[in-house]
Amino acid sequence: MLNCILLVVAGVPIACFQTSDTPGPMETNLASRTASSSDGVSIAYVAGGKGQPALLFIHGGLADRSFWRNQLEHMAGRHRVVALDLAGHGASGKNREQWTLENFGRDVEAVMGRERLRRVILVGNSLGGAVALEAARLLPLRVQGVIAVDTCHDFSARLDAALLRQRAESFRKDFPSACDAMAEQLFHPNADPQLVKDVKSRMRKGSAEVIASVLEGLATYDGVQAARAAHVPVFCLNGDLCPTRTEKNRKIVPEFKAVIMHHAGHYPMLERPKEFNDKLAAMVHEIELIEKGK
Numbered sequence: 658m659l660n661c662i663l664l665v666v667a668g669v670p671i672a673c674f675q676t677s678d679t680p681g682p683m684e685t686n687l688a689s690r691t692a693s694s695s696d697g698v699s700i701a702y703v704a705g706g707k708g709q710p711a712l713l714f715i716h717g718g719l720a721d722r723s724f725w726r727n728q729l730e731h732m733a734g735r736h737r738v739v740a741l742d743l744a745g746h747g748a749s750g751k752n753r754e755q756w757t758l759e760n761f762g763r764d765v766e767a768v769m770g771r772e773r774l775r776r777v778i779l780v781g782n783s784l785g786g787a788v789a790l791e792a793a794r795l796l797p798l799r800v801q802g803v804i805a806v807d808t809c810h811d812f813s814a815r816l817d818a819a820l821l822r823q824r825a826e827s828f829r830k831d832f833p834s835a836c837d838a839m840a841e842q843l844f845h846p847n848a849d850p851q852l853v854k855d856v857k858s859r860m861r862k863g864s865a866e867v868i869a870s871v872l873e874g875l876a877t878y879d880g881v882q883a884a885r886a887a888h889v890p891v892f893c894l895n896g897d898l899c900p901t902r903t904e905k906n907r908k909i910v911p912e913f914k915a916v917i918m919h920h921a922g923h924y925p926m927l928e929r930p931k932e933f934n935d936k937l938a939a940m941v942h943e944i945e946l947i948e949k950g951k
Contacts, residue, residue, distance in 0.1 A: 686730060687738070692771035694744060695763040701748035702741035702768050706733025710776040710801055710945065714740040715765065715792075717783025717808075718871060719836065719863040721747030724782065727930035728937065736941070741768045743788065745867035756870040758878065762791030775799055778944055780937070782806040783923065784871070787878065793887035802890040802944035804937065807923050809893050811902040812884045812909045818876035825869035832865035843898075843923045852927060884910050890947050892940045894933065896921035912947060916940070 687705035694700050703722060712732055714725040722740035732738050742749040743761050753760065765788065769777060777800050781789035786808030793800040827835045840857045884891060890912035895901050901915045916936055918925045926933045 686733070687740075690771065692741075692767040694760070694767045696753060696760065698744045698750040698753050698764070700741055700744060700750070700764045700767055702739055703729070704737070704739045704772055705729070706736055706738045708736040710778050710941070711737035711739060711772070711774045712941065713765065713769065713774070713777050713779050714738070715779060715781040715785035715788050716740075716743065716746065717781075717785045718868055719746075719839075719860040720782070720785075721859060721862075723747075723859065724924065725780075725926060728780075728926055728934060731930075731934050732938070735938075737772075737774070739768060739772055739774070741765065743785075745864055747862075751864060751867065755874075756867055757874055758787055758791045758883075759795075761788040762795050765789070765792035766795050769796065769799065776801055778802050778804060778941055780804045780806065781808065782926065783808050787880070787883065790883045790887045790891070793889050794883070797888060800887075800889055801948050802892065803887060804940050804944075805891060805893045805895075807895045807898070807925060809880075809884070809891060809906070810895065810899045812880040812906050814880065815878075816875065821872045821876050825872040828865045828869045828872075832863075833861050835865075836860040836863070845922070848922075856924070856927075881909055890914075890944055892916070892944065894918070894925065894936055894940060896923060896925050896928075898922050914940075914943070 687703040689701070689703050692700045692702065714722065714728065716722055716724045721742050725740045729738050729740055741764060743764050744753050745751045745756060779789035779792055779800055781803065786805035789803045789805065793803055837857050840853060840860055844853050891910045893901055893915040895915060895917055897917050897919050901917060903913065903915045906913045918929065918932065921928050
């Protein structure tokens with residue numbers, strides 16, 4: 658699974674998507690808040706809207722909550738919406754010693770506790786999908802489902818430890834160049850140049866040591882175990898950069914479903930936000946029906 662979950666941090670060369678919508682403005686009607694994670698790191702997030710279930714958005718590596726800007730206010734008309742900056746990203750603290758998926762899951766747990774969220778669907782892009790699965794494991798009965806965005810293509814796939822170390826060192830050696838090279842690999846040559854520029858700029862605000870440490874720690878990640886331990890439906894809203902192994906994944910999570918946005922890449926929520934939002938709303942509704950049928 659990680660070979661596709663971590664396209665944004667591993668930099669695997671691939672074909673990408675066509676020219677797309679330009680991202681909208683950052684959230685304007687959401688309250689900015691902080692929560693304290695289990696190790697004391699300050700976690701910045703925004704929250705607003707009303708309605709159940711709540712939707713909590715989790716970005717990927719070298720990203721931040723602004724990657725969900727086209728979804729937050731749109732979905733806030735019917736749901737409580739929350740988007741956090743994981744530790745080491747965006748406006749959150751970087752004073753963490755162990756950059757593990759469990760600790761990132763604890764960041765989600767801290768925000769859910771601060772907001773007193775009891776019925777939540779987690780929406781995670783790239784690395785955020787793995788974080789969502791971990792948070793679901795940590796928060797049984799409170800998480801109703803996971804919507805993975807261009808991730809969870811194949812729960813059983815693994816990344817090679819040597820490749821992870823190589824990529825980690827490339828970020829430590831020349832962080833800006835590594836970010837730019839990686840971002841270019843995630844876009845079709847005819848992609849909206851302003852979108853590509855925007856993504857590069859936001860990635861460069863990240864931390865080389867944080868992302869390098871995350872990469873090195875993922876060598877032992879077991880996607881099959883993570884998916885089973887979550888004990889919730891897992892839906893994918895993926896681009897078509899990597900094939901999604903739907904039938905294979907259903908043998909691991911029976912309530913697995915995938916919807917593919919054709920000619921979309923690693924950030925379908927930025928590339929074609931209206932289409933993405935419509936499909937996201939339909940998935941939320943379907944997860945609610947599953948929950949009601951239990």
